[in-house]
Amino acid sequence: MRKDTAATRKRIIDTAERLFAERGVDNTSLLDIAKAAQQKNRSALQYHFTNKQGLLDAVLDKHAKGIAEYRVTMLDQLESEGSFSLYQLIEVLVLPVAAQLDDADGGHAFLRIHSQLMTSERYRELRAHRDKDATDIQRLNIMIVRCINTNNPEIIGARLLLMGALMIHGLAGYLSQADRISRPIFLHAIIQGIVDLLQQPDSPDPRDLPVDL
Template sequence: MLDERSTRGEDTRDRIKQAARRLFADRGLDAVSIRDITREAGQKNAGSVNYYFRSKEALIAELITDIAAILEVGRNRRVDAMEAAGGPASMGEVLDILLDLSDRTSEGIPADGRRFIDRVMASHSELLFEAIHIDLDTATRRCVVHLRRMMPALPEIVTGQRIRLAMLQAFAFISSRPSAVANPALWPEGWGEELARRNLIDGIEGLLRAPMSEETRRHL
């Protein structure tokens, strides 16, 4: 009986997560209420979301963690292969892993999961930065270690800011891709194509490698 009850509870939990992910992907995080999620999941008890997840914020965090876990598997494989071959040979090689938008790193993520992450990147990137502090982000951390090693010698406060600026640029670009594909006339030519991704990699490398100006140094 306990096993049956536990199974039913897990099924309900999964239905709530699937419903929430779908709604967040379609409407955005702020436009979806707990009541919307409860209704979409087919739950009669208005307190179901809080019962299983404590809060809307905790539910969002778990959805991010689920997707991050899948992404990290693919990224870790690529980092393993790069290091086994004696790499990285360049900063661009590391950035290519972090900015891999292909199916090889997102296999197993449902379509609404990708759209959900795009929404998070576009409007709530701080939630992703929080997720980076969990154990699931080993590939991301490994990549950042390599990037730091290849950056010029800078004060730690400047290095940390540049890493964060690079990630914000990456989030903004990735979250813009669906719109660029759907409405190409509203974006610079080729924004939804591989050229733009490679251009971003070059731009981020320039940001990370640039010497610190005297003007910036005066503000330390």
């Protein structure tokens, strides 16, 4: 890729990242990004990314590679030691993402965007395809599931969904509270909270729950 082409692509990604985080993904158009990135029209964005989802994918990819590499390194270390706790597995989940709190090149924006996408029906397919390609998360989830005291696939799915939500929404929420709560205390709270969620007793038969639930 030519240097000027790479520079244009990076400028568009960085601009999109900032606007998506500040205004919201749904409230930011390709035209908004083109103007802020000093592109005369949307053709440059469509040339590089095809559409808004392609651009959003590129914004997430900006951070995903580093997170995955960090996570794989931690997993390799745990497996080389031969034994590990569920708490250590959840550290592998959380700490690489929490490192974005120190990333001056859009780390905070990444957390805010990721938090938005977790509740967006519009980008459900984008999340699904990214999850399918995230071999580090697939590897980690297999190890985590072995520590869950249930074989019910619906219960496992519910807990894994809540696990991801607690991590992403928690870290995004921390951005506005970092001056009030120390990071080690907050990260421990997230990690331990996920561990407690995963280790809770097997859910009762839904037929035994009160009707008003």
